Amino acid sequence: MTRCRYWEKRIPEAVYGDLGPETREKLERHLAVCKSCAELYGEMAALVRKMDARPAPDRPAEFWESYWDRLEWRMAHEAERPLGVRARRRRGAFRIPRWAYGAAGAFVFLALGIFIGRSLLRPREDFSIASRQTSSVTAPGEQHGAEAGSAAAPLAAQASRYLKRSRTLLLAVINADPRDGDFSSMSLPLQKKTSNELLREATVLKKGLGSSDRRLERLVSDLEMILLQIANLKSDSGTSDVEIIKAGIESKDILFKINLSEVRRSGTKSGAGQAPRSNVKTAAEA
């Protein structure tokens, strides 16, 4: 079988008479004993005879007569322009140079970087600055400044109102005298109602603040704890409950922090050309 595979590849050469005498003799010996190779030889020889019926592709005589003239004309025509010039012209006229692709790629990356920088990073800073500025500038109960027209303005106003109401409530709790045994001075139902309202406001406020003003957010969180305690007070609660709330307010310096927040706002306001307004006095009064 291996011999057959070797010899069958030589059969085309044998058919065309390309084999040397020694190889041809060996092949003939193989064909004498191998029927399939002998058949293949016969088929290929017949094919070669058959293929002779088809002449090589040709054209009419006049085509060949003028062939040289056409070739000579073309050679003269193309020799008018040096090859290098022609190649450069083609490239210049129809092809975009490679460096242009590189430059375009670099430009795209640059534009993408600027876009990412502006759209993802800067607005956060702006929001943070705006909310800080607005929360600092706007004092409780006051109208917003000119810049309060921004998107953060309602949030700052809300924070200011919230702090003001919380301070009033806390002052009421602190000023209540438990020794009287009379909680009517605290108007407990009203205070509880106010506490619940403020708690709801605190939730909204914290969401709005996010991480833009950590200090205010912590203050609101501290206030929430106190407000929750006030909201849970009952009419039969003992003086100890009120004392605990008072202690909480004092230990966390809630009123001080509220006043500090207002001082910060006043400071920013005076920086903006408005008269400073001290609220420390209010805290001392409290």
Place this chain on the structure above:
Amino acid sequence: MSLKDEARLADRLIAGEPSAFRELVETYKRKVYGLAFEMTRNHADAEDISQVSFMKVHRSVGMIQPGRGLSTWLYRIVYNTALDLIRKRRSQPREALPSNAPEQPFFDPPDPGAGPEKAADDACLRRRIDEALSKVSERERTVFILRHYHDLKVREIAESLGVSLGAVKSYLFRSMRRLQKELADFEPCLDKGDRE
């Protein structure tokens, strides 16, 4: 053209003799055109390839090696030029190019000595062979054409195409097997009664 004649022509080309190039063109134009046509199956492309090939020869006469065959060098140029064109054709949309549909390879003048029936039989067989050839792969067909119609030896074909001797033997064997099968599957040409 014998090897000695080829060598002499090569020497004249290298020496820059003006008539040598024309002699080369006149000697090989039919073979060059024939190979280009077999590869592209298109007369316009075949003429273009043959002209470009001769122009390449003219430009690179200095690269002719006296010891090596002129015809194999020329065939190599034709083969590579045709391949370039075929690749270009494949990479470009068909609409942008002139028709590359297969064309009849023959200028088929009627044989005044043969009768009409014989002429019809010959034409029929030629068509079938041509169809069979178109079904063989490009490289196998080229090897067969160079061996059968251009009478190049296996070694010369290997030199012309820039492939190994074993590869040429394999291509030749495969092309002949394929042609054998294709022609065996054909219906026989119509007999006299059918033609009438």
